[in-house]
């Protein structure tokens with residue numbers, strides 16, 4: 257895909273195939289690449305169908321696929337026999353959602369699509385189109401549900417250190 261055909265969402269999120277997040281409970285950094293064999297067991301185990309094999313042959317999370325939401329059921333980690341996914345880690349990942357430029361209510365258009373699907377009630381939308389949607393990073397789990405439903409394509413996931421509420 258050339259950069260000229262990338263959607264705004266893909267630009268914010270990064271190419272799903274090349275730079276999307278690894279599955280939940282992925283071991284950090286270089287360890288994932290050395291442990292993951294690309295067996296696809298996690299992909300097949302995911303009931304939400306949100307894991308995909310990327311261009312590097314290894315799995316990544318894609319909130320535009322399947323149901324669009326990780327429920328943190330743990331099936332992927334349970335299916336992984338190599339230690340690439342380690343459910344013994346305290347948190348599945350540090351992803352958080354972020355609303356970028358172009359949120360419709362910021363320009364007076366009524367929209368609360370992201371808020372309506374958030375299982376954690378982490379999203380606020382000012383009434384009457386008086387500002388952009390706002391995400392409480394302390395409540396957000398990075399499940400991805402809000403990413404695919406945004407009609408403006410301006411919700412993205414990033415590591416918690418980079419996300420802002």
Ligand code: SF4
Nearest residue numbers: 302326328329330332
């Ligand atoms: S935790 Fe469950 S829903 Fe989330 S990616 Fe793993 S298998 Fe899929």
Ligand code: SF4
Nearest residue numbers: 292293295296298336
């Ligand atoms: S099950 Fe484990 S080894 Fe297999 S593709 Fe998934 S993360 Fe990699």
Ligand code: SF4
Nearest residue numbers: 374396397399400402
């Ligand atoms: S990624 Fe965060 S803000 Fe978005 S639906 Fe999931 S918990 Fe809510």
